[in-house]
Amino acid sequence: MELAVPIIVAIISAATPLLLAASGELVVERAGVLNLGIEGMMLMGAMAGFAVTLLTGSHIAGLAAAAAAGMAMALVFAFLTLTLSANQVASGLALTIFGIGLSALIGSAYVGQPVAALPKLDVAGLSDLPVIGPLLFRHDFLIYFSIAMVPVLWWYLNRTRAGLRLRAVGESAEAAHALGHPVIAIRYGACLFGGLMAGLGGAFLSLSYTPMWAESMTAGRGWIALALVVFAAWRPWRLLVGAYLFGGVGIFQLHAQGAWGLPSELFSMLPYVATILVLTVISAGAARSRTFGAPAALGRPFRPSG
Amino acid sequence: MSSSKIIVPEVSTRGISRRSLLIGAGAAALVLASGSMAFAQDPLKIGFVYVGPIGDHGYSYSHDQARQAVEKEFGDRVKVTFVENVKEGPDSERVIRQLASEGNELIFATSFGFMQPTIRVARQFPKAKFEHATGYMKAPNVGIYNGRFHEGRAVHGTVAGHMSKSGVIGYVASFPIPEVIMGINAFTLAAQKVNPDIKVKVIWLNTWYDPGKEADAAKALIDGGADVIVQHVDSPAAMQVAESRGAYAFGQASDMSRFAPNAHLSAIVYDWGPYYIERVNKVLDGTWEPEDKWWGLKEGLIQISPYNDKVPEDVQQAADAVKNGIIDGSLHPFTGPIKDQKGVERVPAGETISDADLLKIDWLVEGVQS
Structure with a gap:
């Protein structure tokens, strides 16, 4: 089937921004912090990445700027919720609204300008192979990076001392604190990583997916990334599956439209129906076993005593 | 000096979330209400509601270009506010009502999904005039317009x-x-x-x-x-x-x-500019009536x-x-x-x-x- 290759390539693109942003949020939530500001951080990343690439002509500078912008946003959130112990849900929502507005304000100068897309990998011989070339050897850096981060995160969370500490903080901040772990510092680090990944997710949109800057161009992907973390039960490998499943259904429905004479609205809701279905199945299974997988201290502020 | 100089919505509120915009506009309305007593000729307050961001380089952008044409044409005689990124449905009703209650006398609701909200708000503000784009429901104070x-x-x-x-x-x-x-x-x-x-x-x-x-x-x-x-x-x-x-x-x-x-x-x-300018003119000279205009290539x-x-x-x-x-x-x-x-x-x-x-x-x- 000759259509299969372009469909899979499109699915990879559609899944990448979700995977990047959700990977960051997964770490944030494993540390016990709920940051609802992904959309805002992504938009700031998208805008900063685009603007800096446009001004300097360097994609590396653009990606660095996107990561920095996401981290700067995350720092605001971390300061509010970790240092000042503000409510995480309210602060996260505020961060999203703030990010939408600020990115639109600063980005207004860059609307309507084209920029060169992130360069694709080009390995002599390999990239030109039929089927395998476009599937494996013709993507840009962020796509490889997003996939590579999955095993890295798994390893970090499950096989390293630092990962164990992070999970301990997310399960019981008090216990981790009693053991002498710097709860607030670890959570700061997690938040910054979340911002970095969300910023890169946004940059993927403005530098690769649709190489342009437009206000609110994330169009709700930050929220989907948030849902994917739950969907994945806070596990990196499941996150990979979830992001590709969600991206896949979204692309599939475009190709399937009109195929069986079904109304287009039905296809448009498919990705969301799939999400609900899988969530239902997972949580039903989880209820029978032990836990749903949510970090026990998720969303609970911690104030060190003494 | 005209009171419209006190705040310029485009500069002060551009791109900021519509909540803060509305708060800002509300504050501006207060300032204007107290400050405008000394002037005989108050500017006509006009509100625009867009479904997308003005930077979409598409539909909402085209309406915003026309809004700027209105400001250019009428200068101090009008005071224009716009709200962008308004979701179709109930959210838009809140935004339109807010604009009406802030004293905007002419409100352009520029997307299909604003239709019922516009009609509902129009019933509550019989003195204000509404113009709804691309829909089909009219009312004594709601005109409709569309492009071919x-x-x-x-x-x-x-x-x-x-x-x-x-x-x-x-x-x-x-x-x-x-x-x-x-x-x-x-x-x-x-x-x-x-x-x-x-x-x-x-x-x-x-x-x-x-x-x-x-x-x-x-x-x-x-x-x-x-x-x-x-x-x-x-x-x-x-x-x-x-x-x-x-x-x-x-x-x-x-x-x-x-x-x-x-x-x-x-x-x-x-190019919605000529249409908007015509409608504003009609409100200014008191001849505005709800109409059903469907302009195309011929009208430009x-x-x-x-x-x-x-x-x-x-x-x-x-x-x-x-x-x-x-x-x-x-x-x-x-x-x-x-x-x-x-x-x-x-x-x-x-x-x-x-x-x-x-x-x-x-x-x-x-x-x-x-």
């Missing part, structure tokens, strides 16, 4: 019929509402006049604005064999895909050639942006002939015989579809695949 977008589609369909080699044209569409269906039909009929075998594949996105999805749809259409992309969504994403894939494309709402210098053949450009509300050099001279002439025919009334984009997708004849030979029937059209013509 499909006239531009007929011109582009003519070009596409000549330019498509594969005979398959991809149409990235938003919602299956009359405005969009009309455009698809006019485009298809015009293309079929050039090449009777042409097929138009439609992908419905059920959103007006999601650059990523728009790009995905364009990719899917090109993968499915389309070599010309048309869009009835708001961002230039589909144009970029066409450019990178070597297909041709038609932009909508504003000239999008910057995003696709090779692919972009032409765009339909909306719909314009065809310059053709790409890739469009051969004779094709440009054929397209211009269609354009001029529509302008002088000798050509109607919907002239029978027209069959629907099932092959049932909907319009007998020689007859045309009335405006009233067009505005509630819910069937696609033969040759459209969706």
